[in-house]
Amino acid sequence: MKKEKTEYPEYTEKGVRYMMCESHYYMKCNCGGYVAVDEDTVSVRCSTDVLRTMLNMFPLEEKAYKPTGRPAGWHWMSEFVDKDGNVFHKGKEQPKLKGTLSPTKITPKKKTKRRTKEQILIDRHNKKKAVLKKARKKKMKVTDERTEITHTTR
Ligand SMILES: [Zn+2]
Numbered sequence: 001m002k003k004e005k006t007e008y009p010e011y012t013e014k015g016v017r018y019m020m021c022e023s024h025y026y027m028k029c030n031c032g033g034y035v036a037v038d039e040d041t042v043s044v045r046c047s048t049d050v051l052r053t054m055l056n057m058f059p060l061e062e063k064a065y066k067p068t069g070r071p072a073g074w075h076w077m078s079e080f081v082d083k084d085g086n087v088f089h090k091g092k093e094q095p096k097l098k099g100t101l102s103p104t105k106i107t108p109k110k111k112t113k114r115r116t117k118e119q120i121l122i123d124r125h126n127k128k129k130a131v132l133k134k135a136r137k138k139k140m141k142v143t144d145e146r147t148e149i150t151h152t153t154r
Contacts, residue, residue: 008043010034021046071106080104 010019011034019037022045023029031046045053074080075091081104082088087097115123 006043010037017041019044021049023049069106074104077104 006025008020008022008025010017012018016036017039018034019041020033021029021031021035022043024031024033024046029046029049029052031048033046035044035046037044070080070082074082075088077088078090079101080088080091081101083103085099085101085103087094087101
């Protein structure tokens with residue numbers, strides 16, 4: 001099927017030519033279907049379809065994600081020095097200070113490593129312990145240090 005031979009359905013209304021959205025024609029688009037076109041237009045795509053194509057080419061997440069190697073919120077830091085020695089004060093570059101300071105140490109966020117079963121159990125246990133400790137403390141206060149705290153478990 002040669003593309004240039006495809007004739008898309010069209011009609012003219014009040015002197016305006018309308019042509020079916022190309023993607024709509026191929027059932028890829030569920031827009032209204034027809035778009036106002038010029039006389040010499042061979043094919044047309046509605047704005048919805050154009051937008052969708054653009055989003056497919058440049059996904060929003062990719063646009064938003066800039067791997068700068070800088071920590072999140074670096075531009076709020078009163079002073080931040082990147083690995084190239086660029087100095088920023090609250091996100092504003094300080095060219096004069098470039099290279100005069102050592103790069104701000106970035107403590108990378110701990111990647112959530114896949115925990116071993118054992119580690120999960122340990123973590124759970126520790127969490128439980130912490131919660132219990134807290135609860136116990138609270139109870140201690142309430143009961144005015146009477147020692148009826150033996151049955152806080154479960
Ligand atoms: Zn369309």
